[in-house]
Amino acid sequence: xxxxxxxxxxxxxxxxxxxxxxxxxxxxxxxxxxxxxxxxxxxxxxxxxxxxxxxxxxxxxxxxxxxxxxxxxxxxxxxxxxxxxxxxxxxxxxxxxxxxxxxxxxxxxxxxxxxxxxxxxxxxxxxxxxxxxxxxxxxxxxxxxxxxxxxxxxxxxxxx
Amino acid sequence: xxxxxxxxxxxxxxxxxxxxxxxxxxxxxxxxxxxxxxxxxxxxxxxxxxxxxxxxxxxxxxxxxxxxxxxxxxxxxxxxxxxxxxxxxxxxxxxxxxxxxxxxxxxxxxxxxxxxxxxxxxxxxxxxxxxxxxxxxxxxxxxxxxxxxxxxxxxxxxxxxxxxxxxxxxxxxxxxxxxxxxxxxxxxxxx
Numbered sequence: 001x002x003x004x005x006x007x008x009x010x011x012x013x014x015x016x017x018x019x020x021x022x023x024x025x026x027x028x029x030x031x032x033x034x035x036x037x038x039x040x041x042x043x044x045x046x047x048x049x050x051x052x053x054x055x056x057x058x059x060x061x062x063x064x065x066x067x068x069x070x071x072x073x074x075x076x077x078x079x080x081x082x083x084x085x086x087x088x089x090x091x092x093x094x095x096x097x098x099x100x101x102x103x104x105x106x107x108x109x110x111x112x113x114x115x116x117x118x119x120x121x122x123x124x125x126x127x128x129x130x131x132x133x134x135x136x137x138x139x140x141x142x143x144x145x146x147x148x149x150x151x152x153x154x155x156x157x158x159x160x
Numbered sequence: 161x162x163x164x165x166x167x168x169x170x171x172x173x174x175x176x177x178x179x180x181x182x183x184x185x186x187x188x189x190x191x192x193x194x195x196x197x198x199x200x201x202x203x204x205x206x207x208x209x210x211x212x213x214x215x216x217x218x219x220x221x222x223x224x225x226x227x228x229x230x231x232x233x234x235x236x237x238x239x240x241x242x243x244x245x246x247x248x249x250x251x252x253x254x255x256x257x258x259x260x261x262x263x264x265x266x267x268x269x270x271x272x273x274x275x276x277x278x279x280x281x282x283x284x285x286x287x288x289x290x291x292x293x294x295x296x297x298x299x300x301x302x303x304x305x306x307x308x309x310x311x312x313x314x315x316x317x318x319x320x321x322x323x324x325x326x327x328x329x330x331x332x333x334x335x336x337x338x339x340x341x342x343x344x345x346x347x348x349x350x351x
Contacts, residue, residue: 005349
């Protein structure tokens with residue numbers, strides 16, 4: 001949700017390596033990072049901070065999983081992959097390796113996916129070096145409204 | 161019912177009873193003190209040297225000051241080549257990084273560079289743009305390597321982040337820190 005980024009970031013891990021000089025910290029083992037409705041779960045996460053603010057999260061897992069409710073009253077958007085590169089300021093998620101993006105029943109799988117958390121814009125490319133990997137997209141059109149609501153009386157009358 | 165004769169009798173022997181009780185109490189007190197005394201003199205090596213409100217500077221072999229140490233009291237035990245500190249505070253300022261470490265108790269073996277700090281241990285580390293505050297119950301500092309380390313609950317505050325773990329190791333100069341287990345943290349986003 002839009003207000004997610006104003007929420008505190010909670011994090012848990014088995015181990016961590018911090019370096020305040022470089023602003024890069026690495027979290028290892030059962031890593032869970034939560035901010036509002038956004039959740040990241042991975043085996044390893046590298047957190048980049050600048051001026052005490054988190055600007056980027058690189059997650060590695062089998063797979064690394066990210067989910068967030070992007071719009072009120074909508075199901076969460078799920079993003080998975082061997083590597084998730086989340087750029088906080090741009091609200092951009094780059095997935096490489098067994099990439100999946102799904103929301104409700106709609107699902108896209110591809111080797112590489114770039115997904116805008118802001119606009120929902122999506123770019124999927126297959127892997128250069130493996131011939132059989134293709135982009136697969138399962139899309140469930142919204143249920144058709146019943147015929148009654150589509151009767152002529154509601155159609156606008158053509159101007160005479 | 162207490163008759164007049166009985167009252168007189170009580171008044172006669174009463175003081176003796178009170179005196180006997182007081183004597184018993186005094187004897188018991190003496191015995192207790194004695195046992196404390198003997199337990200204190202059981203410490204084979206009483207400190208051969210005690211410093212009160214001391215301040216000392218420690219240098220490495222190149223003449224570079226490693227740290228300054230103050231303490232409200234230092235007891236030096238010759239046989240064990242050990243020093244025991246009360247309210248020790250270490251100060252270090254190298255390469256633009258200043259850190260202080262303090263605690264209620266401390267101990268150092270004079271043949272090593274390790275100082276162990278206990279009880280309300282605080283490390284504050286300041287650089288130009290940041291202060292890192294570390295709190296724990298016990299840790300050891302290698303004053304040569306400038307490495308602080310423990311295996312107990314430790315809490316670190318830095319900027320708007322709070323993080324805790326069970327056990328840590330940090331280089332006090334470069335501030336590279338390993339949190340060993342059970343890492344939990346919160347990062348407050350600046351509104």
